[in-house]
Structure formats: structure tokens, C-alpha cells
Amino acid sequence: MYVVGILNRAGINNSFLYSQLDATVRKLNITRFAEGKTNILIVTDVAARGVDIPLLDTVINLHFPPKAKLFVHRVGRVARAGRSGTAISLIAADEQPYLIDLFLFLGKPMRFAQDGDKYDSK
Incomplete structure (x- = not known):
């Protein structure tokens, strides 16, 4: 790897x-x-599925998953039991359609943080 x-x-x-x-x-x-x-x-x-890692607080996606449900399962490893967590995704140009699909799947508007800004998902 x-x-x-x-x-x-x-x-x-x-x-x-x-x-x-x-x-x-x-x-x-x-x-x-x-x-x-x-x-x-x-x-x-x-x-992405079936492995419980307690107290995991950050997931970094090196390659953005091609399916929205796979993204949800990947980042679902963090912030269990009401805790907060962070998901960071490095997205190549050819993976941008996957990001759009994710936001459509989630029914949320796309928001982007600028350099140095803290992003609040709420």
C-alpha cells in the first residue's frame, strides 16, 4: 500500500x-x-462496513468513493454514539461527479470552505 x-x-x-x-x-x-x-x-x-473502531474521530479519503452509499459507510466509522468527527476527502478532477452525486443523495446544498476557514456542516 x-x-x-x-x-x-x-x-x-x-x-x-x-x-x-x-x-x-x-x-x-x-x-x-x-x-x-x-x-x-x-x-x-x-x-467501510462491519468494522467498529471505537473513538475514531477522523477519516481521510485518499480517493473519493464512486458511490454515495460507500462514502456514507466510510465516514460512518467516525463520530459514533453522538460524538462529532471529521471527514476529509481529497478529490481529483475526475472524481468531482461523485461529489455531486453524494450531495444529491444526501439532499444537502454544496458548501465549500476557503483556505483557513473552519467548515461547519450544520
Whole structure:
């Protein structure tokens, strides 16, 4: 995984999950993250559904998901039980239609923060 390699070369401790990873190693990496032994967990869409990671407060989408429901499942990992959370998405030009689809799916107007502005989703 590209991001894992970059973080490792920078000396940043991380854990990772992907579909071909052995289930035992997957559980070990989730445990390491949950216990605070690593504070970054890199995942593919294997963790978009069915993986509960307590106290997760931020999700960063390196590639914007092509389906609105997949986005909802990805960012649904944060801010459980009434807590607040942050979702950051890096969006390539060819992924912009996915963003428009998401806002149509959610029935919300699109709002953009300017550099330095704090975005409030309310």
C-alpha cells in the first residue's frame, strides 16, 4: 500500500487493513490501533462496513468513493454514539461527479470552505 510505505519511510507508526490481509493480522492491527499503539489506521474499503473502531474521530479519503452509499459507510466509522468527527476527502478532477452525486443523495446544498476557514456542516 502506497500510503503505508510513505508513512513508514517517514518514521510514522501506523497500522493497515486490506482485503487480502490475513484475518488474524487484520485483528491484530485493529487492536494495535484501538489500544493506541498506532494512531493512524490505513484501510481500503474492507473497513467501510462491519468494522467498529471505537473513538475514531477522523477519516481521510485518499480517493473519493464512486458511490454515495460507500462514502456514507466510510465516514460512518467516525463520530459514533453522538460524538462529532471529521471527514476529509481529497478529490481529483475526475472524481468531482461523485461529489455531486453524494450531495444529491444526501439532499444537502454544496458548501465549500476557503483556505483557513473552519467548515461547519450544520
